[in-house]
Amino acid sequence: MTQKITDPRKDTLFVLLHQLGIQSHEAGLDEETTKMLLEEAYKLAVGAILPTNKDGDSPGCIFINGQVKVPESYHPAWAALCEGGWLAMVDREINGGQELPICLDTAVKEPIIGANLGFSIQSGLTHGAAGLIEEFGSAEQKILFLKNMLTGKWAGTMLLTESGAGTDVGALTTKAILQEDGSYLITGEKIFISGGDHDLTPNIIHPVLARIEGAPAGTKGISLFLVPKILVNNDGGLGEANNITCSGIEHKMGIHGSPTCTMVMDDARGSLLGVENKGMSHMFQMMNEARFLVGTQGFAMASTAYATALAYAKERIQGASLTTGKQVAIINHPDVRRMLMWMKSHVDGMRSLVLYTGFLFDQAKIAEDEEKIKLQGLIDLLIPIVKAYCTGKGTEVCDKAVQVLGGYGYCKEYPVEQMLRDVRITPTYEGTNGIQAMDLLHRKIFGTKLATLGTLLDEITKTTDQAKKFEELIPAAGFILESTAKLMGSTKALGETAMKGNLPRAFCHATPYLEAAGDIVMSWMHLQRAVAALTAKDELGDKQVEGIVLTAQFFINTVLPQADKTLVTILEMDDSAIQINEDSL
Numbered sequence: 180m181t182q183k184i185t186d187p188r189k190d191t192l193f194v195l196l197h198q199l200g201i202q203s204h205e206a207g208l209d210e211e212t213t214k215m216l217l218e219e220a221y222k223l224a225v226g227a228i229l230p231t232n233k234d235g236d237s238p239g240c241i242f243i244n245g246q247v248k249v250p251e252s253y254h255p256a257w258a259a260l261c262e263g264g265w266l267a268m269v270d271r272e273i274n275g276g277q278e279l280p281i282c283l284d285t286a287v288k289e290p291i292i293g294a295n296l297g298f299s300i301q302s303g304l305t306h307g308a309a310g311l312i313e314e315f316g317s318a319e320q321k322i323l324f325l326k327n328m329l330t331g332k333w334a335g336t337m338l339l340t341e342s343g344a345g346t347d348v349g350a351l352t353t354k355a356i357l358q359e360d361g362s363y364l365i366t367g368e369k370i371f372i373s374g375g376d377h378d379l380t381p382n383i384i385h386p387v388l389a390r391i392e393g394a395p396a397g398t399k400g401i402s403l404f405l406v407p408k409i410l411v412n413n414d415g416g417l418g419e420a421n422n423i424t425c426s427g428i429e430h431k432m433g434i435h436g437s438p439t440c441t442m443v444m445d446d447a448r449g450s451l452l453g454v455e456n457k458g459m460s461h462m463f464q465m466m467n468e469a470r471f472l473v474g475t476q477g478f479a480m481a482s483t484a485y486a487t488a489l490a491y492a493k494e495r496i497q498g499a500s501l502t503t504g505k506q507v508a509i510i511n512h513p514d515v516r517r518m519l520m521w522m523k524s525h526v527d528g529m530r531s532l533v534l535y536t537g538f539l540f541d542q543a544k545i546a547e548d549e550e551k552i553k554l555q556g557l558i559d560l561l562i563p564i565v566k567a568y569c570t571g572k573g574t575e576v577c578d579k580a581v582q583v584l585g586g587y588g589y590c591k592e593y594p595v596e597q598m599l600r601d602v603r604i605t606p607t608y609e610g611t612n613g614i615q616a617m618d619l620l621h622r623k624i625f626g627t628k629l630a631t632l633g634t635l636l637d638e639i640t641k642t643t644d645q646a647k648k649f650e651e652l653i654p655a656a657g658f659i660l661e662s663t664a665k666l667m668g669s670t671k672a673l674g675e676t677a678m679k680g681n682l683p684r685a686f687c688h689a690t691p692y693l694e695a696a697g698d699i700v701m702s703w704m705h706l707q708r709a710v711a712a713l714t715a716k717d718e719l720g721d722k723q724v725e726g727i728v729l730t731a732q733f734f735i736n737t738v739l740p741q742a743d744k745t746l747v748t749i750l751e752m753d754d755s756a757i758q759i760n761e762d763s764l
């Protein structure tokens with residue numbers, strides 16, 4: 180069976196126009212252009228990128244004669260992506276961008292990533308690397324690299340990880356030595372580098388974290404450098420090969436269509452990007468964008484898995500109906516419907532969440548003073564939730580898709596087993612989900628003395644107040660308010676435990692806390708969706724409105740109570756995981 184991609188012209192359009200109302204906001208975009216862009220993105224995903232997905236999985240990217248080759252089908256797909264300007268939708272026109280809203284860029288990523296996650300990683304990394312140059316680059320670095328990267332002529336990467344420096348990036352040992360001409364010679368080995376080498380573009384620009392000789396140990400002594408695969412002459416032309424090579428690629432569980440490279444630098448020539456010893460803080464500034472993208476990857480994979488499972492469930496005839504006794508398509512069985520509804524409610528909620536967060540970025544860009552601070556606080560709070568929740572649930576949705584397809588779901592002829600393998604990296608890279616949970620609790624909640632959490636709860640209350648105008652939404656609004664009170668209770672209990680100096684006891688609850696907070700945020704999104712649908716009832720039609728309201732009801736009635744239980748359990752502050760002797764684990 181062929182993989183399905185969710186058509187963004189339906190629910191995505193509803194979220195953008197009705198839940199978020201982007202067409203009537205200064206930071207948004209008009210309805211006609213929004214529709215046109217969604218339509219074009221869907222065409223690109225189905226016509227140009229989806230046909231690369233099987234090749235991406237097998238044979239995938241191969242390492243031959245010291246170089247990485249992508250599947251042949253990647254070349255026309257990359258050309259289509261770049262020629263359409265999809266790589267730089269949100270960037271400044273002067274750099275080859277289109278200055279479109281981030282929420283729209285996020286919306287078009289759903290079909291593009293869903294069509295081939297491994298392929299899409301290259302464009303995300305190139306955009307992220309270009310973002311670093313835009314933010315911290317010198318005038319010369321911008322002239323030499325920016326436009327070439329944002330138009331997809333050259334690709335970009337991120338070289339952080341080393342064998343002894345994974346989560347603890349500060350432990351890195353790659354060193355940089357200043358030369359008389361102001362450039363640096365960089366030596367070290369980086370591992371797990373996505374797109375570290377490939378033949379998709381004639382040059383690859385690597386932002387590299389390294390320590391300048393004599394710099395302090397730990398994160399305070401790390402600087403950021405730009406190291407091109409092929410050195411770039413002052414006139415912008417390509418010079419000789421730099422001393423950075425790929426020594427091999429990983430043989431992974433999934434995303435075989437994204438080469439994960441070991442990169443060796445032996446006196447590779449690079450230039451300092453930004454300020455000496457500020458490499459980590461420069462990277463941190465780009466972290467929100469990168470983590471947001473990975474959360475979007477988890478969601479987009481869930482979306483395509485759901486669309487594929489739904490199509491299969493409508494076609495596969497198996498078993499008798501409980502009511503008529505006749506053979507039916509499996510979509511008629513209550514347990515299959517429950518799985519599909521669970522998947523749909525997570526996919527729709529995550530769509531609303533990533534687009535809402537994207538729109539917060541857009542609004543923050545143009546806001547001023549207090550409003551800007553408030554929006555930024557909300558973004559900072561939501562980012563670890565988007566990253567960890569959408570990748571965790573994205574993986575669970577792909578797993579459920581395998582279950583919906585029965586034994587066929589486990590076989591390679593059916594696309595969902597690849598989806599499950601591919602999506603599984605998203606909870607791990609760009610800061611593991613465990614690290615996201617600690618970030619949420621430590622930096623975003625305790626670090627702001629609960630201020631950002633207060634802002635979130637105020638926003639949730641605005642929606643519950645709106646919902647109370649619709650009789651059918653009153654119970655749901657009440658449940659959400661009860662859950663937010665429980666969230667506040669557990670937050671305070673965790674804070675008190677941490678304040679008493681028992682950090683391990685508090686932080687062993689960080690992940691369940693993030694997951695419960697995620698369920699509450701998703702319930703809030705569902706309530707926003709239901710309010711928007713009932714408000715635009717005449718425009719949308721009964722079927723769509725009923726679908727949105729019932730999906731919200733399902734999530735709030737069946738998923739949210741699990742979050743409540745988790746929050747109550749946290750109050751017990753069980754610390755057996757900390758107490759248990761290592762030998763007994």
Ligand SMILES: Cc1cc2nc3c(=O)[nH]c(=O)nc-3n(C[C@H](O)[C@H](O)[C@H](O)COP(=O)(O)OP(=O)(O)OC[C@H]3O[C@@H](n4cnc5c(N)ncnc54)[C@H](O)[C@@H]3O)c2cc1C
Pocket residue numbers: 336337338339340344345346347370371372373374431439604607608609610611612613614
């Ligand atoms: C396919 C793939 C692509 C990647 N792409 C890139 C890339 O392009 N560029 C790049 O630089 N890196 C990349 N990475 C690296 C990736 O970001 C790291 O694998 C990840 O950050 C985890 O580091 P690690 O593997 O060393 O695990 P470790 O750091 O050893 O972590 C192992 C476990 O311990 C936990 N842990 C570690 N420290 C703590 C702590 N302080 N508190 C609580 N828990 C902790 C982690 O959450 C995890 O569960 C990629 C990895 C893969 C597999």
